[in-house]
Amino acid sequence: MSDTSLTLALIGSDLSGAELTGLAIMSLVVGIVGGIVGIALGVVRLPIMTAIGLDPIVAASTNLIVSVLGSVAGSWPAILQNRIVFRVVVVIGIPAVIGAFVGGLYADTVPRVVLLTVVALLLLWSSFAMIVRAYAELRRRTASGQDDPSAGRGELNTRTVTRESILGFGIGVIGGAVGLALGVLRMPALVHVLKMKPSLAAGTNLALTILVGMSGFAGHLISGRVDWMLVSIVGVPAMVGMFAGSRMGGDVDPAKLRLAVGVVLLVVSPLVFYDAFSG
Numbered sequence: 001m002s003d004t005s006l007t008l009a010l011i012g013s014d015l016s017g018a019e020l021t022g023l024a025i026m027s028l029v030v031g032i033v034g035g036i037v038g039i040a041l042g043v044v045r046l047p048i049m050t051a052i053g054l055d056p057i058v059a060a061s062t063n064l065i066v067s068v069l070g071s072v073a074g075s076w077p078a079i080l081q082n083r084i085v086f087r088v089v090v091v092i093g094i095p096a097v098i099g100a101f102v103g104g105l106y107a108d109t110v111p112r113v114v115l116l117t118v119v120a121l122l123l124l125w126s127s128f129a130m131i132v133r134a135y136a137e138l139r140r141r142t143a144s145g146q147d148d149p150s151a152g153r154g155e156l157n158t159r160t161v162t163r164e165s166i167l168g169f170g171i172g173v174i175g176g177a178v179g180l181a182l183g184v185l186r187m188p189a190l191v192h193v194l195k196m197k198p199s200l201a202a203g204t205n206l207a208l209t210i211l212v213g214m215s216g217f218a219g220h221l222i223s224g225r226v227d228w229m230l231v232s233i234v235g236v237p238a239m240v241g242m243f244a245g246s247r248m249g250g251d252v253d254p255a256k257l258r259l260a261v262g263v264v265l266l267v268v269s270p271l272v273f274y275d276a277f278s279g
Contacts, residue, residue: 035245038202060179099172104219
């Protein structure tokens with residue numbers, strides 16, 4: 001071999017050593033941020049993977065299983081800190097899991113540009129809603145000196161469960177198809193619909209991401225569209241990053257955490273738009 005550059009034959013693309021190293025570093029940094037805010041942030045990884053030439057379907061399946069691996073690592077500190085509300089995971093997770101499997105199984109049915117455009121628009125709406133509400137809460141706290149008294153471990157009643165179930169199924173279908181666990185869309189719903197404390201919503205969202213990501217990935221796995229070498233290169237740094245970030249997330253001020261999530265969503269939205277129309 002006269003070519004001294006490291007190349008690995010991956011499904012859909014040959015990536016150089018520099019590109020693989022860049023993917024690993026990117027996954028580590030994204031994992032740290034995602035662990036803090038309680039979101040796997042596959043919406044950041046996916047556009048980067050497709051931008052360097054990976055087949056979109058392979059990138060989607062890789063992104064789903066990496067989100068699962070990262071969320072498993074991030075969930076452990078959340079469990080130790082009692083930041084996962086398991087009754088919410090069970091009630092909300094079932095329809096989301098079903099939707100993700102259906103979306104992953106029929107990933108080629110709906111044009112990807114349509115699905116990603118819907119995701120990007122929902123991200124924009126969610127980001128503005130969270131930033132405005134977090135800013136208002138911080139101002140109110142400054143005036144009263146108290147945290148939001150309505151935030152708790154989740155209000156599960158017929159109305160909220162029905163709304164979250166329908167929303168969770170829809171998000172699951174879209175996410176499973178495009179390769180995103182879409183915790184970025186569940187997080188605002190957990191905080192504002194179920195009225196959970198942001199720190200509890202972050203831990204609970206990671207647990208939900210594990211279930212949804214595994215279900216969506218199973219749909220891709222049945223179709224045989226998985227590159228395990230790529231999974232290991234991107235997945236290990238994601239696990240390290242999300243474990244470290246999750247440990248820090250329990251100590252972050254809830255209102256500031258909510259504001260941080262909103263800012264992250266706002267930054268991510270243009271990446272999803274770019275990914276939708278560049279492919």
